[in-house]
Amino acid sequence: MxxxxxxxxxxxxxxxxxxxxxxxxxxxxxxxxxxxxxxxxxxxxxxxxxxxxxxxxxxxxxxxxxxxxxxxxxxxxxxxxxxxxxxxxxxxxxxxxxxxxxxxxxxxxxxxxxxxxxxxxxxxxxxxxxxxxxxxxxxxxxxxxxxxxxxxxxxxxxxxxxxxxxxxxxxxxxxxxxxxxVSLPPRVTAATGIDALTHAIESYVSIHANPVTEGLSLHAIRLISRSIQDAVGNGDNKEARIDMSYGSFLAGLAFFNAGVAGVHALAYPLGGQFHIPHGESNAVLLPYVMAYIRESCSKKLANILHTMGSRPALASEEEASILCAEKLKQLAENTGIPVTLKGFHIQEEALEVLTKDAIKQKRLLERSPMKLGEKEIQKIYQSAYNGTLSF
Missing domain, CATH: 3.40.50.1970 (Rossmann fold)
Structure with a gap:
C-alpha cells in the first residue's frame, strides 16, 4: 500500500x-x-x-x-x-x-x-x-x-x-x-497517565509512524509529561486534568493509527501472569525497552526528551536519547509506580516464561524500530528486574 x-x-x-x-x-x-x-x-x-x-x-x-x-x-x-x-x-x-x-x-x-x-x-x-x-x-x-x-x-x-x-x-x-x-485516585491517575504516555512514545517511534501520527504523539507527550505529577499530587487540579484528558485522547488517536510495539508486547504477560494493571505494566517496562532499542531511534528519543521540556546543554543526539530513557524511569518513580519487576514481587525465575509469552505478540513486535527476538526480550526483562538501564 x-x-x-x-x-x-x-x-x-x-x-x-x-x-x-x-x-x-x-x-x-x-x-x-x-x-x-x-x-x-x-x-x-x-x-x-x-x-x-x-x-x-x-x-x-x-x-x-x-x-x-x-x-x-x-x-x-x-x-x-x-x-x-x-x-x-x-x-x-x-x-x-x-x-x-x-x-x-x-x-x-x-x-x-x-x-x-x-x-x-x-x-x-x-x-x-x-x-x-x-x-x-x-x-x-x-x-x-x-x-x-x-x-x-x-x-x-x-x-x-x-x-x-x-x-x-x-x-x-x-x-x-x-x-x-477528577475522582480518580492518585495511583490510578499515575498508571493510566503513563499508559497514555507509553502510547504516545511507542506510536512516535513505531515503524508505521507518519507526519500526522507524529504530530499527535508529540503533543500528547508534551501535555502528559508537563501535567501528570500535578494530576497525581492534586486530583482537583482542573488544568492538569484537562491536559491529561487531551493527552490521552491524542495518544489514542496516534497509537491506533501507528501502533504500539515492544513495551506492550512485554507488558501483556505481566498482566496475564501476575495481574499487574496494564498501565503499571507499561510504566515499569517503558524506560528499559526505550533504553534497549535506543540506537534504532536515537533522534526520535532526543526529540521526546526535548518535548518533555529537557534541553541539556551540548547534549549530542546519542546523549539525549540516553537521558530520555533515564527521565522516563524517573517520571514513573516520581508518580509512585515501582520501577523494577522486583518492586512488583516478581521472581527472577519467572523471566523465562514471561519471555516465552512475549515473543508470541508478533502483531506488536513487528512495529518495533529494532527487531526484538527471544534473546533481546530476555535481556530487557532482566534489565527491568535488576533496575539497570541497558545502553
Whole structure:
C-alpha cells in the first residue's frame, strides 16, 4: 500500500462539560433501551448515577451492567456478550476505564454474531466479524487507555492477553470529559497517565509512524509529561486534568493509527501472569525497552526528551536519547509506580516464561524500530528486574 491509512472515530466530543452531548447523541440514534457497561467502583462513588439519572428523567430505559473486573478475563467477555444477546437493547454506553470501554465495544458488536468470543480473538481467530452491531457511545473516566478511539478490545488469557480487532469496534461517538476524571485516585491517575504516555512514545517511534501520527504523539507527550505529577499530587487540579484528558485522547488517536510495539508486547504477560494493571505494566517496562532499542531511534528519543521540556546543554543526539530513557524511569518513580519487576514481587525465575509469552505478540513486535527476538526480550526483562538501564 502506498501512503498511510488513517482511521478516526466518526465523532468525538472533548473538553470540560462535554458530557452534555450524551442525550442529544442518544436521541440522534433513536435509542430507547440502553445498556450501560461500567466499573462497579464508579457505581459506589455515584459517578454512574450522575450519567444515568438525567437519561432516565428523559425517558430512556437504562440497564446497568457492572459485573466486570480490571484486566477482564476471556470469561468475563463471554458472559457479557451472552447477556447482551439475550437483552432487547438498541444502544450500548461504555463508561469507565479501558476495561469497561473494551467490553462495551465487544458486547455491542458480538451480540449480533454467533459463536464464542474466543473464536474472534487475534491469536485463535476462527470467526470473522461481519456486522457493525449496536450503536455505541464510549465515555472514559480515566486519562490513559485511549480505548474510546480504537478498534480493539483486550482480554486476559491464562498467561497473556489477546485482542478482538475490527473497525466495527470503533465508537459511533466518544465523549471525553476531563471533569469525569477528577475522582480518580492518585495511583490510578499515575498508571493510566503513563499508559497514555507509553502510547504516545511507542506510536512516535513505531515503524508505521507518519507526519500526522507524529504530530499527535508529540503533543500528547508534551501535555502528559508537563501535567501528570500535578494530576497525581492534586486530583482537583482542573488544568492538569484537562491536559491529561487531551493527552490521552491524542495518544489514542496516534497509537491506533501507528501502533504500539515492544513495551506492550512485554507488558501483556505481566498482566496475564501476575495481574499487574496494564498501565503499571507499561510504566515499569517503558524506560528499559526505550533504553534497549535506543540506537534504532536515537533522534526520535532526543526529540521526546526535548518535548518533555529537557534541553541539556551540548547534549549530542546519542546523549539525549540516553537521558530520555533515564527521565522516563524517573517520571514513573516520581508518580509512585515501582520501577523494577522486583518492586512488583516478581521472581527472577519467572523471566523465562514471561519471555516465552512475549515473543508470541508478533502483531506488536513487528512495529518495533529494532527487531526484538527471544534473546533481546530476555535481556530487557532482566534489565527491568535488576533496575539497570541497558545502553
Amino acid at each position: 502506498n501512503g498511510s491509512r488513517l482511521v478516526f472515530t466518526p465523532l468525538s466530543y472533548t473538553g470540560w462539560g462535554s458530557l452534555s452531548n450524551l442525550i442529544p447523541e442518544l436521541e440522534k440514534h433513536g435509542a430507547k433501551n440502553v445498556l450501560v457497561i461500567t466499573d462497579p467502583a464508579l457505581q459506589e462513588i455515584g459517578l454512574v448515577s450522575k450519567v444515568t439519572d438525567p437519561l432516565e428523567k428523559k425517558g430512556f430505559s437504562i440497564e446497568i451492567y457492572s459485573d466486570i473486573v480490571p484486566e477482564p478475563p476471556l470469561e468475563t467477555g463471554e458472559k457479557l456478550v451472552a447477556f447482551t444477546r439475550e437483552g432487547d437493547f438498541d444502544l450500548v454506553i461504555g463508561l469507565g476505564g479501558g476495561s469497561a470501554l473494551d467490553l462495551a465495544k465487544l458486547a455491542a458488536v458480538l451480540c449480533v454474531h454467533e459463536g464464542s468470543v474466543e473464536s474472534y480473538l487475534n491469536l485463535s481467530e476462527t470467526n470473522q466479524i461481519q456486522f457493525k452491531g449496536l450503536p455505541k457511545i464510549l465515555i472514559p473516566t480515566t486519562s490513559g487507555t485511549g480505548s474510546e478511539v480504537t478498534n480493539i478490545s483486550v482480554l486476559s488469557l491464562k498467561t497473556t492477553k489477546d485482542v478482538v480487532a475490527h473497525d466495527y469496534l470503533l465508537a459511533d461517538a466518544a465523549i471525553v470529559d476531563p471533569e469525569l476524571t
